[in-house]
Every structure is written in structure tokens, then in C-alpha cells.
Amino acid sequence: MPSATPILEADRLVKVFGDSTALEGLSFTVAEGETLGLLGVNGAGKTTAMNLLLGLTTPTSGTVRIFGMDLWKHRIKILRQVNFSSAYTSLPSNLLVWQNLAVFARLYRVPHPKQRIDELLEVLDITQLRNSVTGRLSAGESTRVNLAKALLNKPRLLLLDEPTASLDPDIADRVRKLLRRLQTETGLSVLYTSHNMRDIEEVCDRMIFLHGGKVLAEGTPDEVKTRFNQASLEDFFIGVARGEIEAIGIQ
Amino acid sequence: MPFSFHTVSALVLRYLFLYTRHPVRFVELIFWPLVDLLVWGFLTIYLQKQAAGGFPTTITFLIGGMILWDVLFRSQQGVAISFLEDVWTRNLLNVFVAPVRTVEYVAATCMVGILRVGVTLVVLSVVAAAAYGFNLAHLGLALLPFLANLLLFGWFLGMVSTALILRWGQAAESLAWAVPFFIQPLAAVFYPVSVLPGWLQPIANSLPCTPIFEGMRTVLSGRPIPWGIIQNAFLLNLVWGALAAWFFAANLRHVRKTGLLVKVATQ
Structure with missing residues (x-):
């Protein structure tokens, strides 16, 4: 059960790229132990929000506080306790899996790195990939290796950008179950973006639906479905994408 | 803690893994310099034979300049x-969201520069000595400040190249190889600054490498080590270092502001 203490606080984030406004005053929090889903159709501002939260892009205005500290003032201190995995990044393909993990373990100053790597490979059921070349892994294996990298430093906050994209339903289901288990066992806070509504329903305690750079809906998946009178999140998503659902009931 | 050698060592470790896993990388480090050395070496021998004693032995400037x-270039x-x-x-985002300061990232790439230079320099020195009787040690005490x-x-040019690639993305990748060659005609690598047109000479003299190549020729001619020239090169490097750092930081700020950093990293 998530506590009320916010681990992450995004406050009135605005991001303008030239003539286009990607985010219009986005505010939300992630509580300790909570998994928050960030959804939206393409161009809604999810990726921009994620990049602002990771410090990859600077906001036009607004602040990001993580663990109570300003992201830009305490970036290194914060990043030591945060990690990230995305379907759109990969680890150097020409290194072995253990070599990649060893490098990131050193970057994150993981104590007893060899032990931690072995532990994660076992948890993620990829011990057999230890000496494999990273670039020769299947999509499912690669996702799990990326997750191993993201869990190396026992992060307090994990940002996952479409972790199940390009996975078959079986592997996606395994990844979701694994995340749920890790979240329960470690009290990890997670910010999760996905286009897969099943991910959101199964993994997230709460969700935010972005549309045009603003929050269109916020609540538990069930609350959002009820408020917009939709049978499923997928129907809700399609309704927004096709302009059939107006921005009502924003909270 | 403003700077962490631990972080730098982690980033360097990655390159060591890369080079030790793929011996072909060493071939890339050695192959082109060796080809250059052979071409310049044989050209030197040919010119010396043609000159039949008329040419000074200082024609070995060519081999020294090339090395x-x-x-x-390797730096x-x-x-x-x-x-x-x-x-x-597609690993750049993983590094930029890790607890790595920009200065640590740049320092790690500079360390890789030292390693690359070390490997190439040893091989070229040995081959130049064995094949052409050119001994780099003839530069004596001056060798260390020359190399430094x-x-x-090289690091500063690398930072400028990187900043340009960050700013212009994939289209600018060829600058990683081209930037040093923009300055080569002015750097007095194979000929003295005095052969350049007068209006180009001040530009040539503003490059920290120019006095080094001039100094190399001075030492190889048997004259005393030109410490004044070396000092001048260090001062120019201070200025270039400050400009390169400013240029890199300004471009990094720009790509963070415009979102180009993510685009370059995920292209």
C-alpha cells in the first residue's frame, strides 16, 4: 500500500518547443511505494514529461522535486537512487551481458557488484545469459537485461518507458508480474509509461492520462473508466485518440 | 564531491571491455597510422636518394610530423x-540518466584518448625506428611537453567535434573525423609556418599544435629545445581549453533545452 509521502513532485511543468507547447502546467506526485502510470496518445507529452523528470530536457518553467530535493540542484545525489529503462535505449550491443551490468554497477557504486548481478540475473530468470553478447539477445531477453541494469542500484524510484513494447504477450505478462512482485517486495516507486492498457491495469496503482500536454484524467484505472463511462481503458484511450471524449471531470 | 575518479573509471572500463573483446579494434587503431607511416617513410627514403646528399637529413621531419x-588525431x-x-x-541515455557529471563523462573520453594515443605511439615508434632509423627519443626532453x-x-578538438555532433545530430557525424583535418593545413605539420601566405600565419600561430611542430623541427635540426615555444603552446592550450569547454557546455545546454539530446541519443 503506497504511503502518502511523495517521492516525486512535478509542479506546473511547462515545456515549449518553438511554436509548440508539449506540456502545459503538468503537476502530479508519485507516493512512496506507488506505481503511477503515465498514458496518452502519441504527442500527448508523455515522453517529454519523462525526459524532464530524468533531467534530459530542461523545463521552460516549473520544478521537479525528487526525494524532496530539486532535480537540477541535486541531480547526481538524486540519480544515485533512481534508475531508468526504456524500450528505446539499449546497452552496448558488443559487450557481454555481465560486462554491461558490471559497468553500470560501478557507475551506480553498487556494493558487492558481482553478487548483485548474479542475484538479479536469477530473479529475472536470465542467469544463462550472463556470458551472452548483448546485441544477440531476443527482445524479451533484452528487456529483462535492461531491467536488471535498472534494478542494480536498488532504486527508490524507477522510471520505465514502455518496458513491454515489442514483447510478445507471454513475455509481457512475465515482465508485468515481475514488476508487481518487485514493487511489493521492495516498496519501489515506479513511474510507468505505456500504450498497453493491460500494463496499466495490472501494474499501476494510479494513472494519469495526458492529452495535449495537460492532464485529462487522473485516478485508479477503475475510477477513470467509471468517470468517463467506458467499459475498458482501451475504449477510453481510443475515445480520446478519436476526439470522442471531451476533457471532462479533470481533477 | 565535485568530481569522481570512480565514475570516470567505470566509463573507461566500458571501453576496455570493448577493446579487449574485439581485437579488431586494435587493428583499427594501428592500421591507418601504419599505412601513413609507410607512405611517408618510403617517400622520405626516395627524397633522400634523389637528393644524393643535397637534401639535409632533416627530411626526417616528415616522419616526425606524421607521428x-x-x-x-588519436587524442x-x-x-x-x-x-x-x-x-x-543507443546507450547515451543510459549514461546521461546515470549519476555521471558532464565533466566526468568528458574526462573518461579523454582517458580513452590517452589509451588510444599510447597504443598507436608505441607501435609507430617501434616501426619508425626499425624500418627508417627514426628514433622519437631524439626529441629528448622536449618529447614529453610536445606530447602533452x-x-x-586533441581533447579540445574532440570536445568541439562532440558539441557539433550533439547540436547537428547524425548529419554531423563525419565531423568526428573531419575536424582535425580542417586545421591540418595551418598546423605546420610537414612544413614551416613561414611558407603560408602572410595573412594565414597569425591564424596558424593561434593553434597550440603549430609551435609544437615548429619546435619538433628545431630539435630534430640539432638546435636547443625551444622552451619559449613550448610555453607558448601551453598558453594557447589554456585559451583553447577554456573555449572548447564553454562551447561544449553551451551546446549541451542548448540540446537539453531543445530536446535534441534525446533525439541524438535515440536516433
Whole structure:
């Protein structure tokens, strides 16, 4: 059960790229132990929000506080306790899996790195990939290796950008179950973006639906479905994408 | 803690893994410099034979110039290619969201530059001595400040190349190789500054590598080590270092503001 203490606080984030406004005053929090889903159709501002939260892009205005500290003032201190995995990044393909993990373990100053790597490979059921070349892994294996990298430093906050994209339903289901288990066992806070509504329903305690750079809906998946009178999140998503659902009931 | 050697060592470890896993990388480090050395070496022998004693033995300037130029080039490549490796493997975002300061990232690429220079320099020195009787040690005490200045200037050119690639993305990747050659005609690598047109000479003299190549010719001619020239090179490097750092930081700020950093990293 998530506590009320916010681990992450995004406050009135605005991001303008030239003539286009990607985010219009986005505010939300992630509580300790909570998994928050960030959804939206393409161009809604999810990726921009994620990049602002990771410090990859600077906001036009607004602040990001993580663990109570300003992201830009305490970036290194914060990043030591945060990690990230995305379907759109990969680890150097020409290194072995253990070599990649060893490098990131050193970057994150993981104590007893060899032990931690072995532990994660076992948890993620990829011990057999230890000496494999990273670039020769299947999509499912690669996702799990990326997750191993993201869990190396026992992060307090994990940002996952479409972790199940390009996975078959079986592997996606395994990844979701694994995340749920890790979240329960470690009290990890997670910010999760996905286009897969099943991910959101199964993994997230709460969700935010972005549309045009603003929050269109916020609540538990069930609350959002009820408020917009939709049978499923997928129907809700399609309704927004096709302009059939107006921005009502924003909270 | 403003700077962490631990973080730098982690990033360097990655390149060591890369080079030790793929011996072909060493071939890339050695092959082109060796080809250059052979061409310049045989050209030197040919010119010496043609001159039949008329040419001064200082024609070995060509081999010396080629080897020292390679020091600068490999140092620049260490920075620029290390950055590109992260772009090509789509690993750049992983590094930029890790607890790595920009200065640590740049320092790691500079360390890779030193390693690349070290490997190339040893091989070229041995081959030049064995095949052409050219001994780099003839530069004596001056060798160390010569190498240090070229290494530094290579890093700064690498930072400028990296900043340009960050700013212009994939289309600018060829700059990783091209930037050093923009300055080569003015750097007095194979000929003295005095042969350049008068209006180009001040530009040539503003490059920290120019006094080094001039100094190399002075020492190889048997004259005393030109410490004044070396000091001048260090001062120019200070200015270039400050400009390169400013240029890199300004471009990094720009790409963070415009979102180009993510685009370059995920292209």
C-alpha cells in the first residue's frame, strides 16, 4: 500500500518547443511505494514529461522535486537512487551481458557488484545469459537485461518507458508480474509509461492520462473508466485518440 | 564531491571491455597510422636518394610530423569516437540518466584518448625506428611537453567535434573525423609556418599544435629545445581549453533545452 509521502513532485511543468507547447502546467506526485502510470496518445507529452523528470530536457518553467530535493540542484545525489529503462535505449550491443551490468554497477557504486548481478540475473530468470553478447539477445531477453541494469542500484524510484513494447504477450505478462512482485517486495516507486492498457491495469496503482500536454484524467484505472463511462481503458484511450471524449471531470 | 575518479573509471572500463573483446579494434587503431607511416617513410627514403646528399637529413621531419600529428588525431578521436560509440549503441541515455557529471563523462573520453594515443605511439615508434632509423627519443626532453600539448589540443578538438555532433545530430557525424583535418593545413605539420601566405600565419600561430611542430623541427635540426615555444603552446592550450569547454557546455545546454539530446541519443 503506497504511503502518502511523495517521492516525486512535478509542479506546473511547462515545456515549449518553438511554436509548440508539449506540456502545459503538468503537476502530479508519485507516493512512496506507488506505481503511477503515465498514458496518452502519441504527442500527448508523455515522453517529454519523462525526459524532464530524468533531467534530459530542461523545463521552460516549473520544478521537479525528487526525494524532496530539486532535480537540477541535486541531480547526481538524486540519480544515485533512481534508475531508468526504456524500450528505446539499449546497452552496448558488443559487450557481454555481465560486462554491461558490471559497468553500470560501478557507475551506480553498487556494493558487492558481482553478487548483485548474479542475484538479479536469477530473479529475472536470465542467469544463462550472463556470458551472452548483448546485441544477440531476443527482445524479451533484452528487456529483462535492461531491467536488471535498472534494478542494480536498488532504486527508490524507477522510471520505465514502455518496458513491454515489442514483447510478445507471454513475455509481457512475465515482465508485468515481475514488476508487481518487485514493487511489493521492495516498496519501489515506479513511474510507468505505456500504450498497453493491460500494463496499466495490472501494474499501476494510479494513472494519469495526458492529452495535449495537460492532464485529462487522473485516478485508479477503475475510477477513470467509471468517470468517463467506458467499459475498458482501451475504449477510453481510443475515445480520446478519436476526439470522442471531451476533457471532462479533470481533477 | 565535485568530481569522481570512480565514475570516470567505470566509463573507461566500458571501453576496455570493448577493446579487449574485439581485437579488431586494435587493428583499427594501428592500421591507418601504419599505412601513413609507410607512405611517408618510403617517400622520405626516395627524397633522400634523389637528393644524393643535397637534401639535409632533416627530411626526417616528415616522419616526425606524421607521428606527432597522429598523437593529436588519436587524442581527438578518443573523445569524439567514444561519444559516437554511445550514440551508435543507443546507450547515451543510459549514461546521461546515470549519476555521471558532464565533466566526468568528458574526462573518461579523454582517458580513452590517452589509451588510444599510447597504443598507436608505441607501435609507430617501434616501426619508425626499425624500418627508417627514426628514433622519437631524439626529441629528448622536449618529447614529453610536445606530447602533452598535442594530447591536450586533441581533447579540445574532440570536445568541439562532440558539441557539433550533439547540436547537428547524425548529419554531423563525419565531423568526428573531419575536424582535425580542417586545421591540418595551418598546423605546420610537414612544413614551416613561414611558407603560408602572410595573412594565414597569425591564424596558424593561434593553434597550440603549430609551435609544437615548429619546435619538433628545431630539435630534430640539432638546435636547443625551444622552451619559449613550448610555453607558448601551453598558453594557447589554456585559451583553447577554456573555449572548447564553454562551447561544449553551451551546446549541451542548448540540446537539453531543445530536446535534441534525446533525439541524438535515440536516433
